[in-house]
Amino acid sequence: MFWHLMLAHFLADYPLQSDWLVDNKRTWWASVIHIATHLGVMFVIVGPARLMIWPQLLVLMLFHFLMDWTKTSLGYRWPEAQSLQYVVDQLIHIGSIFLFATWIDRTLLPGQFPINGAWPVLAIGYLLATYVWFISERIFVRNNPKFLREVDDSFISRMFARGVILSLVLLIRPGFEAFALVTLLPYTKQIFRLRSLVVDTLVALAMAILINLAI
Numbered sequence: 668m669f670w671h672l673m674l675a676h677f678l679a680d681y682p683l684q685s686d687w688l689v690d691n692k693r694t695w696w697a698s699v700i701h702i703a704t705h706l707g708v709m710f711v712i713v714g715p716a717r718l719m720i721w722p723q724l725l726v727l728m729l730f731h732f733l734m735d736w737t738k739t740s741l742g743y744r745w746p747e748a749q750s751l752q753y754v755v756d757q758l759i760h761i762g763s764i765f766l767f768a769t770w771i772d773r774t775l776l777p778g779q780f781p782i783n784g785a786w787p788v789l790a791i792g793y794l795l796a797t798y799v800w801f802i803s804e805r806i807f808v809r810n811n812p813k814f815l816r817e818v819d820d821s822f823i824s825r826m827f828a829r830g831v832i833l834s835l836v837l838l839i840r841p842g843f844e845a846f847a848l849v850t851l852l853p854y855t856k857q858i859f860r861l862r863s864l865v866v867d868t869l870v871a872l873a874m875a876i877l878i879n880l881a882i
Contacts, residue, residue: 668713668775669768670787670881672727675712676764677794679705681802692739701735702728712787720771727767734759753806788881796833796874797826804866814859825867832871837878 683704691697706728710717717724738756742749801822808814818825 668716668771669765670791671712672709672764672768673761674787674791674794675705675709676760677791677799679708680760681794681799683708692735693743698732698735702732705731716771716775719775723767723771723774727763730763731760734763749809750807753803785878785882788878792874792878793830793833795877796829796871800829800867800870801826814862817859817863821863825863829867829871832868833874836872836875 679701684701688697688701692701706724709724710721713720713724734756738752741752745752801818804818805815808818
């Protein structure tokens with residue numbers, strides 16, 4: 668159940684969380700929309716199991732709401748610590764999901780679990796390597812305007828490149844150095860081309876390691 672809930676979290680917290688929601692997190696309606704999105708995505712991903720575990724999911728979403736409200740309040744008071752707040756917030760979300768998944772695993776019967784297999788892990792790996800890293804990198808380099816502008820301008824090509832690197836590492840493995848010619852293309856016109864290439868390669872390799880360990 669852990670990987671299913673993690674996939675729902677990353678989907679709802681990143682591609683399904685618009686800039687408007689991020690900018691209006693201090694308003695109750697934006698927070699309600701965000702939490703409702705989380706709950707809806709979880710209901711879809713866990714499948715029929717939602718009929719048995721919906722109380723746990725509601726409690727998990729209440730905790731998520733409180734954490735988001737706390738992080739937003741701290742962000743306005745200490746904007747210089749945004750990167751640290753972002754990392755701590757995500758770690759707490761992951762920790763809470765692990766605890767709730769453990770609780771749910773103990774309450775469900777074998778036939779009540781959602782569809783097993785490697786698909787949630789693979790989906791998380793690709794999501795982390797592409798869109799989640801794009802958002803994370805924007806937060807980490809916000810004090811470097813030139814690089815931040817380059818991150819925004821090349822986000823599609825770099826996300827695609829990280830996805831290609833991850834695919835080649837998973838498929839080729841020992842011979843993954845062959846990705847070099849393919850992945851150099853999105854970086855040729857960038858000022859920070861070497862930095863971007865190294866970072867994207869390391870991110871893709873880290874996700875490949877995560878996928879292999881989890882599967």
